[in-house]
Amino acid sequence: MGKQMTEMLKGTLEGIVLATLAAQPAYGYEITARLRDQGFSDIVEGTVYALLIRIEQRGLVDVEKVPSEKGPPRKVYSLNAQGGEYLAEFWKSWDFLAARIEQLHRHSDNSQHDHEGE
Amino acid sequence: MGKQMTEMLKGTLEGIVLATLAAQPAYGYEITARLRDQGFSDIVEGTVYALLIRIEQRGLVDVEKVPSEKGPPRKVYSLNAQGGEYLAEFWKSWDFLAARIEQLHRHSDNSQHDHEGE
DNA sequence: TACCGGTAGATAGCAACACTGAATAGCAAG
DNA sequence: CTTGCTATTCAGTGTTGCTATCTACCGGTA
Numbered sequence: 001m002g003k004q005m006t007e008m009l010k011g012t013l014e015g016i017v018l019a020t021l022a023a024q025p026a027y028g029y030e031i032t033a034r035l036r037d038q039g040f041s042d043i044v045e046g047t048v049y050a051l052l053i054r055i056e057q058r059g060l061v062d063v064e065k066v067p068s069e070k071g072p073p074r075k076v077y078s079l080n081a082q083g084g085e086y087l088a089e090f091w092k093s094w095d096f097l098a099a100r101i102e103q104l105h106r107h108s109d110n111s112q113h114d115h116e117g118e
Numbered sequence: 119m120g121k122q123m124t125e126m127l128k129g130t131l132e133g134i135v136l137a138t139l140a141a142q143p144a145y146g147y148e149i150t151a152r153l154r155d156q157g158f159s160d161i162v163e164g165t166v167y168a169l170l171i172r173i174e175q176r177g178l179v180d181v182e183k184v185p186s187e188k189g190p191p192r193k194v195y196s197l198n199a200q201g202g203e204y205l206a207e208f209w210k211s212w213d214f215l216a217a218r219i220e221q222l223h224r225h226s227d228n229s230q231h232d233h234e235g236e
Numbered sequence: 237t238a239c240c241g242g243t244a245g246a247t248a249g250c251a252a253c254a255c256t257g258a259a260t261a262g263c264a265a266g
Numbered sequence: 267c268t269t270g271c272t273a274t275t276c277a278g279t280g281t282t283g284c285t286a287t288c289t290a291c292c293g294g295t296a
C-alpha cells in the first residue's frame with residue numbers, strides 16, 4: 001500500500017468505521033483487527049483510536065465501558081441516531097464521488113481505441 | 119457539498135485531474151471549469167492550480183505554454199509516461215477501496231433497508 | 237485615454253486528517 | 267516478579283484542499 005491509499009483514506013476511513021459500527025457495535029482494538037482482516041493491512045491502532053475519539057466528541061456514537069477478561073475495560077462504540085444521519089450523508093457523498101470517478105475510469109479505458117467527444 | 123466531500127477529495131482529486139488529463143490535455147482554468155461542469159461545484163481555481171504545480175514538480179505531467187487570445191498565456195498540461203504509471207497505481211488503490219466500501223454499503227443496506235432520510 | 241469585467245495563473249496561510257512511534261494500564265501464565 | 271497479550275491514549279509530523287488575495291493580459295465602453 002502506498003501513499004495514495006493513505007491519502008485516499010482521508011475522508012473515507014471515518015465512513016468505513018461508522019458503517020462497520022452500523023452493522024454491529026465494537027471496540028477499538030476489535031475494529032482495527034477487523035479492518036486488517038479486510039485487507040487494510042497498514043492501518044494501525046493509533047489511527048483508529050484517534051478516529052473513534054473524534055466521532056465520539058461529535059456525538060455520532062454512544063460509548064459503553066465493558067470490563068474485559070483480559071486487559072483494561074473495553075470502550076464499546078455503537079452508532080446512534082445522529083451517527084446514522086451522518087452516515088447517510090457519507091453515502092450520498094460517496095455515491096456522487098464514486099459515480100464521477102467510475103465515469104473517468106471508463107473514459108480512460110475507452111480512449112485507447114475509440115474516439116469520442118463528450 | 120459538505121465537509122465530507124472536501125475530505126473525500128483529498129487523495130482523489132489528484133487522480134481525478136490526472137485522469138482528466140489522460141483523456142485530453144488541458145490548462146488550469148479549463149480543468150476547473152470542466153470539474154465544475156461535472157458537478158464539483160465547490161472546487162475553486164486556487165485548489166486546482168496548487169495541485170497542478172504539485173504534479174508538475176513530481177514530473178507526472180508535461181507542460182507547454184500556449185499564448186491565448188484572452189488573458190495571459192495558458193499552461194497546457196498533458197500526462198506523460200510517469201504520470202501514466204502513477205495513474206495506474208491510483209486506479210489500483212481506488213478499485214481496492216471502492217470494493218471494500220461498496221461491500222460495506224451493501225451490508226448496511228441489508229441490516230436496515232432505509233436509504234434516505236432527511 | 238482610462239477604467240472595468242472576464243480570462244488565466246500564482247501564492248501565503250489555515251484546518252483537517254491519517255500516520256509514526258511510543259507510553260500506559262490491566263490481567264494471566266511462566 | 268517478569269513476560270506477554272489485550273486495550274487505550276497521546277504528541278508530533280506531513281500531505282492535502284480551502285480561503286483569500288494578488289498579478290497580468292485583453293477587449294469593450296464611457
